[in-house]
Amino acid sequence: MSDIFDLAAEEPAATYDNTARLMPELPWLNELNPEQKQAVTTTEGPLLVLSGAGTGKTKVLTARLAYILANMKANPWNCLVVTFTNRAAREMQNRARNLIGNIADSVWMGTFHGIAVKILRRHAELVGLKSNFTILGEDDQRRLIKQLLEADGIDDKKYPPQSILDKIQLWKDKGLTADKIDDSFRANVVTEVYKKYQARLLELNCVDFGDLLLYTLNILMSDAGVLDDYQTRFKYIMVDEYQDTNVTQYLFLRLICQKYRNLCCVGDDDQSIYSWRGAEIENILRFEKDFPDAKVIRLERNYRSTANILTAASALIRHNRDRLGKTLKVAENSPAARGDNSKIKVVSTYSGSEEAAYVADEIENLHRNGTGYSQMAVLVRTAAQTREFEEKFIAEAIPYQVIGGPKFYERAEIRDALAYLRVILQPADDLALERIINKPARGIGAKTIEKFENEARVNHISMFMAIEKMLKEGALSGKVKTNVSELINNFYQWRQTMNAVSPDDLAAQVLEDSGYMEMLKMDKSAEAEGRIENLKELINVMSDTEQYPTLSDFMEHVSLVMDNDNNIDTDKVMLITLHSAKGLEFDAVFLPGWEEGLFPHQRALDEGGGSALEEERRLAYVAMTRAKQKLYILTALNRRIYGQWQNNLPSRFINELPPANIEICNMAATYFGAAGNYGGSWAEQHRSSSNWYNRSRQTEENVIRDSDRFSYVRDEDDGWSGSVWRAKQKARNAASATPVGSRVFHETFGYGKVLKIEGNKLEIWFDQAGHKKLLKDYVRKA
Structure with missing residues (x-):
């Protein structure tokens, strides 16, 4: 399987054997319902598949890709499939492989960011970047914004770095560069930071996630030759979760589909819930306006929920x-x-x-x-x-x-380890170097780091090169000189061995040579032990050399991992x-x-x-x-x-x-029945009047809230009633009656004896875990 984060294998140099995928029968087509089958077999021209919740959109997308390839309508590398998570891309690729074999591995398949990073690395020089650019995470983006504010004497309380970063990312999602922003006073301040932020990113040979698509869009709009290459390459384009696309993603798709216009967008306008991160529901609502000849197919047969749930x-x-x-x-x-x-x-x-x-x-x-x-x-x-x-x-x-x-990769010790690896790959990555230059402590304080930054800024070089220059010129002395010299020499050595050892061996060597692992071992706290275990897990993940043959492959994987890929x-x-x-x-x-x-x-x-x-x-x-x-x-x-x-x-x-x-x-009859305008129970009001909500608002002041009068009314089979509820509450109260000297049990710490009671807290001596202070609710009588 090709690395899903690298998207797809390149097209083979030799002629591809189309007969290898000629299939006389496609039995899996018979597993589709009529609407699904129509969506799968409608391959030419713009198509919008309105796929409601639980209607099998992943099955349709996978089958459609398999149908196109099995019928030799295109080579796999002429198909582009865009998903919103890497998990979705992996699932789709696995399903496609099950249907048509390994040819599915050569399809361009991945997230918008994954597609963009592949294109951008090929044409980085067209926007002033080198192909080995680093993708910054949010923490480094914030630090860079803060540095720019400090350099210009701007109060970061008035202009919080995170707020500025959020605004910049929103602009990028809307396809706006700094010169296209309105010039109101506050916007002007942020716009200037935006300009300097982008300039500094270029100096560092870095990009953020918003840049991946914005730069790619810039390349396609400014270079007709590159645009024609990708328009010709992608004969069939399929997009999942189209209702979640932002303006930049929308413009990207509109550009690359123009030659063949075989754009299939699958989505559900009723599930558009991410406007706060740039999603534009208008993209899906205006599809038929953008493509007047588009066909719209509705998938309404739900395979998940009951009739009552769906009807409601x-x-x-x-x-x-x-x-x-x-x-x-x-x-x-x-x-x-x-x-x-x-x-x-x-x-x-x-x-x-x-x-x-x-x-x-x-x-x-x-x-x-x-x-x-x-x-x-x-x-x-x-x-x-x-x-x-x-x-x-x-x-x-x-x-x-x-x-x-x-998430795992957001933990401090993991970010530190990754920062070391980033500097090995990209010595010009000042943000990564600044993060770890004094981790573990090397006596390099804020003033010394400021000297390094000033030297770099004055000479228009990276901080790494500035340190080398200052060492050569004898501008450093004492402990700082010794420690910085050792660190720089370590980076030389790690870079030399990078291609000779596996990524996990390199990471282990860096953590030992740098003293980072020793620093944690010297800290005997439970937190430090957890951090060591996290670093061991990082090395364990990197040991999959088939998935990540090089350090660069692994680092790109980390950059593209999506937030919702939870186990x-x-x-x-x-x-x-x-x-x-x-x-x-x-x-x-x-x-x-x-x-x-x-x-x-x-x-x-x-x-x-x-x-x-x-x-x-x-x-x-x-x-x-x-x-x-x-x-x-x-x-x-x-x-x-x-x-x-x-x-x-x-x-x-x-x-x-x-x-x-x-x-x-x-029933809330006790509360609402006493409120003059309600005239009865909540259920009765709900059933009898469509204005129940409005009438509720008018009588808010009259609602009586008396917990002793509350009761449940529920099916006998479930065993709930007001008396049962009160019985359960009494049982809980009785269970919490734990006098000094009583024996208790805790799910984690086991059996123990109550030593002292402080309000709702207990001091307990556990037989195995020793002295603990816990809330009463977390233990029960033994």
Whole structure:
């Protein structure tokens, strides 16, 4: 298999044997439904495939590629397939190989950034770069911005580096260079930084992710010969997740498809949820305007979710105006068609903590009845919502995993190791050198580094060359001279051996020779031990020389790894933000926090108005369609947000769900019935009036919140009622009654004895783990 991050093998020098892929029969075509088959066999001209959630878009894209190659419509290297994640590219390439063999490996397949980096390395000189340019990560980008602000005496509190970087990246996503930005005062300050930032990147022979496509677009627009080469090369172009493309990606596709116009875009306008990172829903909405002769095929047969889930989700999304329109239905003979068509359960709790308790108990109930933990997920609108669930899951010994936290390559020790390797590959990479020049400590302080930077700036050379110059001229002395000289000599030695040893052996040598590993070994803390294990894992990853034969191959892989490529194949409940859940599916899905201000999120509404509300609704649609069998929507009347208690009204999205497809699992009659204008239970109001949400807002002041009067009403089979809930609460309270001297048990530390009680905290002496201080909820009586 070719490296997915390098995209595809080059076309062979010898003539390719087309007869090797001539297939008299294509049996896998018979596995497609009529709409899927139509999308696969429609190969000529512009095509938009509107693929709803769970309708098999990956299967269609793979089959379409296989169909084109099997029918000899093009050589594999004349096909371009663009995905949004490396995981999607790997999955598609594996599927294509299963259908048509190894010829799939020669297809140009990868992410927009992966495609762009391949083109840019070939033509780097046309934009003033060398072909071995370095792709900077966000941390280095921020440091560079900060350096530029300091050099110009600009207050980084007034102009935070991250804010400037976000603005620059947004401009790049829109295809805007610094000379095309408006000249308002604040924009002018940022524009000047943008200009200097780009100039400095060129000096360092570095690019950021936004540059990859922007430079590539620049090359294609300014060099007719290069443009013609790629327009001729790519006879068939297929794009996944077209609704998530930004302006620069859109312009790139429009340029390279002009010769043959065989552009197939697969996407779902109802799942466009990434405008905050530059995605333009208008790209997919205007496809037929861009290509008047385009054919549009709708995939509406869903193979994932039950009829109640699909009907409710479709009803919800129909409230959006900016959409092309489609209606999902359960595919015949799909697991969903044969399964339990449970109604969506809408659960109202008194507080966020009761919401978490309900979810934990329901997860345990489902698990006892055969649902694996990894087939259940809690999807939250904001990361801050996970805390109560994490604490409750720990207390109830429910295994869980938070998806979307700090990634492996973002950890400090990994970034340090990679910085050493970057300098070996690219001595002009000042940002990488500055990061590790005093790691481990070499007595090189900020003032010394500033001298190095000034020498480099005055002479228009890299910091590495500036240090060499200062050593040669005797400008350094004492400990600084000794230590810097040793470091420079180490880099000479590492560079000389780079091509003689494997990447993992080189990395191990660098960590030992530099003293970095010894620095961690001298630190006896548990944190240091974890960092050592992380570095060992880095070396382990690099040992795959078949995948990464050279250091450059591995470093490019690291640069192109996508945020959502998480390993979730473990038996743990998943805690995920809604934006990170796209593309995933679970047997049971819990959607907490469906309250006004939280979902739809107030900040989004304040900043984006009506268009933001539609995107929030699309986010709700995506969340609902992650569920295969069971879906729970939860709303809490009170919630602690950033340390403050907040009274909430249920989300307007709940009011947009069809009453026939939902089950009100607990009634809020106690609260709403006492409020004059409600006139009855929440469920009755929901069923009887389409103005339930508006009437709720009018009577917000009258809602009575009395936790002792709250009760659940639920199916007898599930065992929930107000009395059962109160019994469970009493049991929990009894379990937390742990006087001094009592024996307790903790899932990690085992058995122990309570020594002292401080409010809700216990001091415990564990038989094996010794002295610990824990919250009461995290232990139980032995």
